[in-house]
Amino acid sequence: MKAFSYLRAGSVDEARQAAASSAAMLLAGGTTLLDLAKCGVAEPETVVDISHLAGLDAISFTDQGVTIGALAKMSRVADDANIKAQFPAISQALSLAASAQIRNMATIGGNLLQRTRCPYFRDPATFSACNKRAPGSGCTAIGGVTRNHAVLGTSDACIATNPGDLAVALVAFDAVVHLGTREVAIDDFFLLPGTTPEREHAIEPGEMITAITVPASAAARRSIYLKVRDRQSYEFAAASAAVGLELEADGRTIRDIRVALGGVATKPWRARAVENALKGQRLNAATVKRASQLAVQGAVYHGGNHYKIALAPRVVERAILTMGEMA
Ligand SMILES: Cc1cc2nc3c(=O)[nH]c(=O)nc-3n(C[C@H](O)[C@H](O)[C@H](O)COP(=O)(O)OP(=O)(O)OC[C@H]3O[C@@H](n4cnc5c(N)ncnc54)[C@H](O)[C@@H]3O)c2cc1C
Ligand code: SF4
Numbered sequence: 001m002k003a004f005s006y007l008r009a010g011s012v013d014e015a016r017q018a019a020a021s022s023a024a025m026l027l028a029g030g031t032t033l034l035d036l037a038k039c040g041v042a043e044p045e046t047v048v049d050i051s052h053l054a055g056l057d058a059i060s061f062t063d064q065g066v067t068i069g070a071l072a073k074m075s076r077v078a079d080d081a082n083i084k085a086q087f088p089a090i091s092q093a094l095s096l097a098a099s100a101q102i103r104n105m106a107t108i109g110g111n112l113l114q115r116t117r118c119p120y121f122r123d124p125a126t127f128s129a130c131n132k133r134a135p136g137s138g139c140t141a142i143g144g145v146t147r148n149h150a151v152l153g154t155s156d157a158c159i160a161t162n163p164g165d166l167a168v169a170l171v172a173f174d175a176v177v178h179l180g181t182r183e184v185a186i187d188d189f190f191l192l193p194g195t196t197p198e199r200e201h202a203i204e205p206g207e208m209i210t211a212i213t214v215p216a217s218a219a220a221r222r223s224i225y226l227k228v229r230d231r232q233s234y235e236f237a238a239a240s241a242a243v244g245l246e247l248e249a250d251g252r253t254i255r256d257i258r259v260a261l262g263g264v265a266t267k268p269w270r271a272r273a274v275e276n277a278l279k280g281q282r283l284n285a286a287t288v289k290r291a292s293q294l295a296v297q298g299a300v301y302h303g304g305n306h307y308k309i310a311l312a313p314r315v316v317e318r319a320i321l322t323m324g325e326m327a
Pocket of ligand 2: 116118119120121129130131132133138139140141142157158159160197
């Protein structure tokens with residue numbers, strides 16, 4: 001690990017000023033940053049510790065929704081009774097992520113900014129070609145081992161999957177990311193790789209996440225996060241879906257539906273084609289099955305990840321039907 005200096009930020013403003021330098025990185029829970037520093041992917045000259053900053057770990061509810069501070073721990077948000085009642089998919093996404101030890105340490109802001117688990121990205125000593133790590137160097141994954149790579153939102157420059165669980169639920173329910181002086185809709189916050197896979201999100205130098213807000217909605221109240229993975233714990237998603245459902249008074253016609261996918265795309269993926277196909281329709285198994293196929297519209301596979309094109313619609317279908325049964 002490259003040597004770095006340590007700065008304990010005294011305030012959000014001080015942290016922001018320090019973060020304006022490209023040689024500085026913020027430290028929240030440290031569960032990702034230290035990993036990346038150890039494997040030589042992150043090489044900050046200064047680590048700016050924000051973990052102790054007062055007021056950034058609050059969870060506050062209004063009639064309009066919830067605001068969650070960037071430093072709130074994953075486990076506390078997952079266990080919050082009001083989050084469980086009003087945003088079950090958010091609670092479930094957090095509970096199904098990582099391990100209990102990591103969730104006790106890791107923060108909401110750090111979780112949104114975790115990096116891809118593409119093995120070529122995380123092993124610079126062996127694989128020098130990685131456009132995300134070294135722009136213009138090429139992509140070792142294309143033509144390599146791709147079982148865990150993305151099938152949606154890929155480009156010729158990068159096919160790495162965004163690994164986060166929470167972000168999928170946030171994209172489904174139109175969360176907003178607070179960056180101190182401005183706010184960004186979560187779907188715009190995460191960037192497609194295009195020709196610049198090294199740019200993963202909308203944060204500019206000198207900005208940091210201070211909080212996220214999630215609007216209250218009937219769909220968020222009746223929601224689920226379904227995660228399919230190789231093991232039942234301590235594993236990233238092969239495919240996941242956050243689904244929220246609001247029915248008309250007849251109990252069978254879909255008034256509002258939210259669908260987002262994880263584990264299959266280069267960013268947390270809102271499946272609007274599925275939503276549009278189902279809004280106003282009667283909820284029944286055949287209609288849901290047909291609409292769920294639209295979740296992978298435009299999907300492209302590279303070698304070993306073709307199974308995700310079959311898997312993702314099934315995860316979406318099961319999540320929607322599970323919500324329907326609870327109506
Ligand atoms: C073995 C293992 C398994 C895991 N499994 C899963 C999983 O299944 N699902 C899942 O979603 N995650 C998983 N994770 C990822 C884990 O959830 C993240 O490591 C954690 O959420 C990061 O939070 P942190 O506070 O420790 O971030 P840190 O490591 O402190 O920071 C991460 C990054 O975010 C930046 N940052 C932190 N806070 C801010 C802020 N407020 N504003 C701007 N930048 C900031 C840092 O500079 C750094 O670049 C796993 C991690 C490990 C190690
Ligand atoms: S898929 Fe992306 S992160 Fe992985 S090697 Fe290619 S460019 Fe790097």
